[in-house]
Amino acid sequence: MKHLPRVHLNGLRAVEAAGRCGSLSAAADELGVSVGAVSQQIIKTEAQLGAAIFERTGRGIRPTGLGQQFIDRLSLGFQTLDAAVAMTRHDTDSVLTISVAPVFASKWLVPRLARYTRAHPETKLRLEASTDLINPDSSDIDLAIRVGEGDWPGVKSEYLLPQEVFPVCAPALADALETPEDILTAPIIRDANSNIAWDVWLKPLGLDQRDLVEGDSFTDAALCLDAAIAGQGVMLAWHTLAHDALEGGRLVAPFQQRARTRYSYWLITSENRQEPAKVREFKAWLRGEIAEMLEI
Structure with a gap:
C-alpha cells in the first residue's frame, strides 16, 4: 500500500461521502462536520492526488470522469473496512x-x-x-x-x-x-x-x-x-x-x-x-x- 501515505484518510472519507451523497451538505450531515470542512478536505485531497475529482458548477459539485471511477473504488474500499470492523x-x-x-x-x-x-x-x-x-x-x-x-x-x-x-x-x-x-x-x-x-x-x-x-x-x-x-x-x-x-x-x-x-x-x-x-x-x-x- 505504497500510495496511501500520499493522502489523509479524512480527506478520502470526505471525497467518498460527497460523491456518494451528491452534495457537500449531505456529506457534511453524514460525517457530522460543517460544509466548509468537507470542502476544505476535498481541496486538500485533490492537491495531494494531483488530480481534479470534482467539477464545480453553479448547482454544486459533480465528479469528473476520473473522479467517478475514483469515488466508486473508494466506496468499495470503505464498505470493506466497515465490514471488517463489523466482523x-x-x-x-x-x-x-x-x-x-x-x-x-x-x-x-x-x-x-x-x-x-x-x-x-x-x-x-x-x-x-x-x-x-x-x-x-x-x-x-x-x-x-x-x-x-x-x-x-x-x-x-x-x-x-x-x-x-x-x-x-x-x-x-x-x-x-x-x-x-x-x-x-x-x-x-x-x-x-x-x-x-x-x-x-x-x-x-x-x-x-x-x-x-x-x-x-x-x-x-x-x-x-x-x-x-x-x-x-x-x-x-x-x-x-x-x-x-x-x-x-x-x-x-x-x-x-x-x-x-x-x-x-x-x-x-x-x-x-x-x-x-x-x-x-x-x-x-x-x-x-x-x-x-x-x-x-
Missing part, C-alpha cells in the same frame, strides 16, 4: 440482525417474536425488511431468511421449509366451493408480482388457469391476503402467509390438496465466519416454531 462485533454484540422479506415478517414472524424475546431476553432483535440478496460477509446481517431454490453463491444456505400453495378464501365464499372445479367460477384474487402460477395447483387436478374468471389484482401478497379476508375472492396462498388467518377463522382452505412449488425457505448465513451462539439459538427457535405450525 469483530458478531461474537460479542447482543443485537441479532435478521434480513427477511416484508410479507414473511409481517404475516408470520413478527407476531411470534415476543415468544423469542421471553426465551432470550439477553438478545435484542433488529429486523431489516428486504427481498434483496445479501452477503453476510460484507454487511452487518447475521442471518437472512429467503425463498428460492437454495443455489445462492458465496453463502451458507440451510433448508428450512418447502413452499406449498393452496386456495384460501373467506368462510362465506367457501360454501360455494364444493369441488376444485368450482374454483373456475369464483372471483380470483391475483398477486401481480408473484412468480407462482395458479397452474401449480390446478394442473395436477386436471384444471387450467386460463379458465379462471377475472378478479382483483394487487402488487403485494399481504394485500391479496387482506382482500381474501374481506371476501373479495379466492387467492393462492402458502403456509407462512395464511396460517394465522386460518387459525383465527378469518380464512378457510376449502380443499385439502396442497401443491409444492419449486421454491423453499432457506436460512442464509456466512460460509466464512464461525456462527455465534445468538444465531444458533434463533435458528433452533425458528425451526421449533415452524414445526409447531405444521403440526396444526
Whole structure:
C-alpha cells in the first residue's frame, strides 16, 4: 500500500461521502462536520492526488470522469473496512440482525417474536425488511431468511421449509366451493408480482388457469391476503402467509390438496465466519416454531 501515505484518510472519507451523497451538505450531515470542512478536505485531497475529482458548477459539485471511477473504488474500499470492523462485533454484540422479506415478517414472524424475546431476553432483535440478496460477509446481517431454490453463491444456505400453495378464501365464499372445479367460477384474487402460477395447483387436478374468471389484482401478497379476508375472492396462498388467518377463522382452505412449488425457505448465513451462539439459538427457535405450525 505504497500510495496511501500520499493522502489523509479524512480527506478520502470526505471525497467518498460527497460523491456518494451528491452534495457537500449531505456529506457534511453524514460525517457530522460543517460544509466548509468537507470542502476544505476535498481541496486538500485533490492537491495531494494531483488530480481534479470534482467539477464545480453553479448547482454544486459533480465528479469528473476520473473522479467517478475514483469515488466508486473508494466506496468499495470503505464498505470493506466497515465490514471488517463489523466482523469483530458478531461474537460479542447482543443485537441479532435478521434480513427477511416484508410479507414473511409481517404475516408470520413478527407476531411470534415476543415468544423469542421471553426465551432470550439477553438478545435484542433488529429486523431489516428486504427481498434483496445479501452477503453476510460484507454487511452487518447475521442471518437472512429467503425463498428460492437454495443455489445462492458465496453463502451458507440451510433448508428450512418447502413452499406449498393452496386456495384460501373467506368462510362465506367457501360454501360455494364444493369441488376444485368450482374454483373456475369464483372471483380470483391475483398477486401481480408473484412468480407462482395458479397452474401449480390446478394442473395436477386436471384444471387450467386460463379458465379462471377475472378478479382483483394487487402488487403485494399481504394485500391479496387482506382482500381474501374481506371476501373479495379466492387467492393462492402458502403456509407462512395464511396460517394465522386460518387459525383465527378469518380464512378457510376449502380443499385439502396442497401443491409444492419449486421454491423453499432457506436460512442464509456466512460460509466464512464461525456462527455465534445468538444465531444458533434463533435458528433452533425458528425451526421449533415452524414445526409447531405444521403440526396444526
